[in-house]
Amino acid sequence: MPANRFNGFTDYGVGIGLRIPHYDHILTKKPTVDWFEVISENYLVDGGRPLAVLDKILEQYRVVQHGVSLYFGSPGKPDRSQLRRLKNLVKRTNTPWLSDHLCWGSVDGSYSHDLLPMPYTFAAAKHTADKIKYVRDFLEIPLCVENVSSYTAYHVSEMSEWEFLSEVVERADCGILLDVNNIYVSSKNHSFNPYDYLNQIPHQRVAQMHIAGHTKFEKYLLDTHDHAPIDPVWKMYAHATKLCGVTATLLEWDDKIPSFDEVHDEALKSKQYIAEARAAQVTEGRARPLGAPRV
Amino acid sequence: MKQRTKKRPAKRFAPKQVNSARALAELQRAMWTLISRPLTAANRMPRRWKDGRPTAELAAQIAKPNDRLTSFERLEIYSRMYWFRVLDSLYEDCPGLRAVLGQPRFMKLIEAYLVKYPSRSFTLRNLPSRLARFIREEPSWTQPYTALCYDLACFEWARIEVFDSAALPVFTLNDLLTADPAKLKLNLQPYLQLLQLDYPVDEFILAVKQRDELSRSDSSNTALTKTARKPISRKVARPNPEPTHVAVHRMDSTIYFKRLDPAAHRILRAIQRGKTLAQALAAGLSGTKKSGEDLAGKIQDWFRTWMELGWFCQR
Numbered sequence: 001m002p003a004n005r006f007n008g009f010t011d012y013g014v015g016i017g018l019r020i021p022h023y024d025h026i027l028t029k030k031p032t033v034d035w036f037e038v039i040s041e042n043y044l045v046d047g048g049r050p051l052a053v054l055d056k057i058l059e060q061y062r063v064v065q066h067g068v069s070l071y072f073g074s075p076g077k078p079d080r081s082q083l084r085r086l087k088n089l090v091k092r093t094n095t096p097w098l099s100d101h102l103c104w105g106s107v108d109g110s111y112s113h114d115l116l117p118m119p120y121t122f123a124a125a126k127h128t129a130d131k132i133k134y135v136r137d138f139l140e141i142p143l144c145v146e147n148v149s150s151y152t153a154y155h156v157s158e159m160s161e162w163e164f165l166s167e168v169v170e171r172a173d174c175g176i177l178l179d180v181n182n183i184y185v186s187s188k189n190h191s192f193n194p195y196d197y198l199n200q201i202p203h204q205r206v207a208q209m210h211i212a213g214h215t216k217f218e219k220y221l222l223d224t225h226d227h228a229p230i231d232p233v234w235k236m237y238a239h240a241t242k243l244c245g246v247t248a249t250l251l252e253w254d255d256k257i258p259s260f261d262e263v264h265d266e267a268l269k270s271k272q273y274i275a276e277a278r279a280a281q282v283t284e285g286r287a288r289p290l291g292a293p294r295v
Numbered sequence: 296m297k298q299r300t301k302k303r304p305a306k307r308f309a310p311k312q313v314n315s316a317r318a319l320a321e322l323q324r325a326m327w328t329l330i331s332r333p334l335t336a337a338n339r340m341p342r343r344w345k346d347g348r349p350t351a352e353l354a355a356q357i358a359k360p361n362d363r364l365t366s367f368e369r370l371e372i373y374s375r376m377y378w379f380r381v382l383d384s385l386y387e388d389c390p391g392l393r394a395v396l397g398q399p400r401f402m403k404l405i406e407a408y409l410v411k412y413p414s415r416s417f418t419l420r421n422l423p424s425r426l427a428r429f430i431r432e433e434p435s436w437t438q439p440y441t442a443l444c445y446d447l448a449c450f451e452w453a454r455i456e457v458f459d460s461a462a463l464p465v466f467t468l469n470d471l472l473t474a475d476p477a478k479l480k481l482n483l484q485p486y487l488q489l490l491q492l493d494y495p496v497d498e499f500i501l502a503v504k505q506r507d508e509l510s511r512s513d514s515s516n517t518a519l520t521k522t523a524r525k526p527i528s529r530k531v532a533r534p535n536p537e538p539t540h541v542a543v544h545r546m547d548s549t550i551y552f553k554r555l556d557p558a559a560h561r562i563l564r565a566i567q568r569g570k571t572l573a574q575a576l577a578a579g580l581s582g583t584k585k586s587g588e589d590l591a592g593k594i595q596d597w598f599r600t601w602m603e604l605g606w607f608c609q610r
Contacts, residue, residue: 041418046461047486049548069417075320082417107323111414112331112377113384119322121313152358152369156313156322191361219363220372 006142006175006207008096012062012248014274016267019253023053025260033264035062037250038093041069044085051092058093064208064248065095066177069111072131072145073104073118083138090141097142097207099177102128102165117150120157120164129171136174144175144207149185149214149223161186162197175207178244180237181229181252185214185221198240206244211237211270212252226255228266238273246274309356326357330374331413333406338378340371381409384419388455389426391447391496394503394531395440404436404444420459423452443533446492450500453488453543457550460486466607479572482610488543489555489563495539497552502531544604553604558583558590559597563606 003009013034018026025031036057043050057063067086070078090098103115118124136143147165159167169176178201187194211234213227229237229251241247251267309325310318329350335341344350351367358366385405386393393401405426411433412425427448430437437444462484471479506529540560542553555563562579570578580590601607 044418045420045459048457048459048462048545050459052548073319075316075323079417104323106417107320107327109415110327110331111417112327113380113414113419114373114377116323116326116373119313119319121319123314123316124319127316127319151372152366153361154313154322154357155359156310189361219368222372 004175004204004207006097006144006205007248008142010096010248011246012064012096012208014267014270015064015248015250016263017066017250017252017254018057018063019257021257022260022263027053027056029260030060031260031264033061035064035248037064037066040065040067040086040089040098043089043092044082054093063093063095064250065090065093065098066146067098067100068115069105069113070100070135071105072100072102072135073116073124073128074106074131075104075108075127078131078135078138080138083135087139090139095141097144097175098139099144099146099175099208101148102145102168103148115148117148117152117154118164119154120159120161122158122167125164125167125171129168132168132172132174136172142175142207143172144177145169145172146177146179146210147182147186148179149182149189149221151189151220151222153190160192160197161190162200166201169202169205174205176201176205177208177210178206178240178247179210179212180240181210181212181214181233182223184233184236185223188221194236195239198236198243203244206240206247208248208250209237209240209244210250210252211267224255225252227253234269234273237270238276241273241277242280246277249274307356308353322357325353326370326373329353329357329370330377332374333410334374334378338375340367340374378406381414381419381422382406384422385409385426388423389448389451390503390507391451391500392426392444394499394506395443395447395533396437400436404430407433407436420455423448423455427452440533442536443494443496446490446494446496447499449490450492450496450541450543453490454550457486457488457543457545462486462545462605463608463610465605466602466609468602470609477571477573480569481566481572481575481607483563483567484544484606484608486545487563487567487606489560489567490539490541490543491560492539492541493536494534495537496534497539497541497554499531499534501552506531542606544606546604556593556597558585558593562594562597563601 003011015035015037016033018036018038038054043054045051101115102118104118105112105114105116118128132143132145145168147161165176183194183197187197211229212223212225213229215222215224215226249270251263253263257263310321313319313322332341340350342350344353351365354366354370358369360366360369382402382405392404396404408426408429412429414422427445430441430445430448434441466481510529540555540557542555542563544551544553558579561582562575565575565578576594579594583590
């Protein structure tokens, strides 16, 4: 949705991830970019270069925080010292919303530093939603959860991934960061139709989208973010944009990172699909505001 | 008559269903136990579990197979990703240790370290925080270079701390104007790290860095596996023991090392521990054969330098 309560009623356009190899280019050339997504954990420190660079970026650009370690599905309560750091960073960046993944990654105080998939059960959904609500209440900011790529499925699962995602976000009353590439990767790894996924989630909760590249191995796909999205992912993105409305979109490129211009140009390809979605909505009827959900 | 004891079925490794937060934790604990076990030399999950059961049997309790991958293979993807990520992170953080031990021994050391001390922090930044302690606790991984490796682990962790710890407003001469000289307490910047070492590892690290920069043009951009890194081709000579006092600090986001006189180190350590300036100076003079008068000029120079470097801060 261009502006909804899950993204702080903003319409941010097309952004890219803020990555270290691009720091110098961004700070010296000051390219025009709608917004940057920053990985929160890179800046949950007390000083030094990370925060110095971030402050310079904030002078020129809008920034949205994306996290990789809240582990909403992990057992136990969130680490309050981590949340306090996160809240300070939220004040610093003025991010309109904050996202992290629908996954687990730690147990008994040990951290995997990975985004491990959830078992899709009602008990797991309840536990996860409770934790999301706790974090949102602590941080006092709209929260979105991102669907992850997965390579395994559990015997204990009681529902599909998209049903689990819907169950969690409805229970937590939070937004969705819809990662289209992750859906594609998981659909190949688990043999489901990715369009079933896209069609059946609560579209009015989608606050942001991710697109990225992945790597094809002989027996599975791996979410590597090391090259541009492939055409089927762009097609899914176009479909998602039609369903959800024009949504803040971000290209993730985290490994074998090319020049800033190459990454940015790739991200801007999404504008073509955004324009098509806008045109389609105008043709369908002017009564429905752009981005409003289909009922 | 002999009593026949019924053989109890083996306790399940993972729960059959997840209908509570407790069962969810049990499933996650089972998966974590499985994927965090060290990989074999071929970067595979071990075929046998610790009790001799096939690991595949345990994996099958957690994961569903599909038409291309067994339960074991599906979980193995996560195990490999876990180990590659944490090993890669320590590989980047510890170039000095790597240079001393050589790659194969270094990889064995950090694997053993992570088994004993898995990450307890949300951030990979903190991964090496207990490495020095581990080296001291289990010297067999680093012998006969344990003392050198311990110093290097301390030094490399100090660099991480200096990189992104807080910097407070610098203490200026104006701040001295209202101070009572007898009770004056100075404060050191939170990022400043003071090290007392048995080896000159600061120079060794610089030599390793120079070597790595020279060979950087040869290095590939591929992700780390236990066998993927190129072996270190140009060796940097291991340093000989030499008592070394060094401050690791930063200016304009760049990390620097500065050698300290032992007396200067004692003064700074005392200030760091919250002693008054008078007490810190007394600590600096203790253990030195030089008289206070001999040291007076030096101390004046040290403080001038430390002020210029912004090491003193307001609290």
